[in-house]
Amino acid sequence: MADIGQILDKIDRLPALPSSVVRVTDMLTSGATDLGEIEQIVRHDEALSMVILRYANSARYGRPGRMFDLKQSIVRLGGKVLLTIVLEQQASALFVRAGAAYGLRRGALWRGALGGALAADQIARTHDFADKDLCFPCGLLRDVGKLVMDMHFGSEYLSLITKHMRPECTFVECEREAFGFDHAQIGGELAGRWGLPERICKTIRFHHEPPAAAPEHDLLVDIVHAADIICLWAGLAIGYDGLEYKLAPHVRDGLGLDRREAELDVSLTWCRLREIEESMENVLVQEHDS
């Protein structure tokens, strides 16, 4: 069986987050936000600067008759909106073409990523989670391991995993039987190689199997885990893996997630996703091909 490190070493064109995005994400999620320093980082990334300027001067954030420069735009948007924009824009390029190995049509993995970010944000707000700014990046990047599986196994993925699929086994258990590791493990490893904060890497690594007991337990992982299930109920990024995942009982009980709240989260997540897609004017082909 292949080793995660060897696979990541072997793939020539590993998906990459621009270093500017990693640095801005680290700064905005660490709580030590220095908008002046962010401006210095962003100024060296022309594409990112353009996106920020466009947003700050859009009908939604701008002011009629006034143009904001880069520094003013960063201040105008503020840390949270900035983080959302940076990740949305940059992660979409990573995700939008991937997912074929999982039976996902173009754009479906990206919709699932954004849906996970929005669901995690929704749950964090409902529960007034102290570190809610971390929920968006973790929800967005939780399935980044599927990019690696996609690149490494390609069209062989389905035949390899099918032999190991059994009733009542979760999909990540099947992946571990088939490959020796699952997409969450390799995703956490990839995030570490990108230099993302350790807590984000850990959340990606454990988002399907959140640790229940201290000291490993982390409410952030629980929230992203629940968000992943909300996305399944919203029909987002469901591929060959179907609904072969479990909602951990300690997450359900710890968050006090009942049927009503879950269904409300499903509908709100889907509506927010639709609004963002419309505002981004992204023409994404939806869903997957079973």
Added chain:
Amino acid sequence: MHPSPTTYRSTEVDGKIVVGVADIAVSDDPSGTLVTYALGSCIGVSIYDPVAHVGGLLHFMLPESKINAERAGQSPAMFADTGVPLLFKGAYELGARKERLIIVAAGGAEVLADDGHFKVGSRNRTMLRKLFWKNNILLSADDTGGSISRTMILKMSDGEVTVRSKGKERTLWPT
């Protein structure tokens, strides 16, 4: 193509009308195909009148609109209780008749080990059955439950409904 005016978001890809999540489309074009992807706990409902060659496809997500009444007004196809009536209404407007309709459902899967806490797929199936029972409607065929993902395809030329899952396709109607 005659989309339902209040819910139309479907897109045409490779000659197929793709019905998204919380989406609905009706048609009287016999050369057309309606398809919906990613049916997990969501349910796809197809209706087809073989005389009028009118058909429609709905992809609803949740059973009851009361969970989010405000959104139900904007996206009625999200819910069974608002989406199903709209599907039938759209088909009737194109000339379909209730007594001739062939109705097929697919989806309604569950996440594993739900233990009865949420049962979104099961509640979707129950709500659909309740709506049909109240309106004296019988399902001609269905493929629901489990934990798999399904793609549902309605051919407008003859009303054939196929379901694809994990790369394998089977005909649901004609049975």
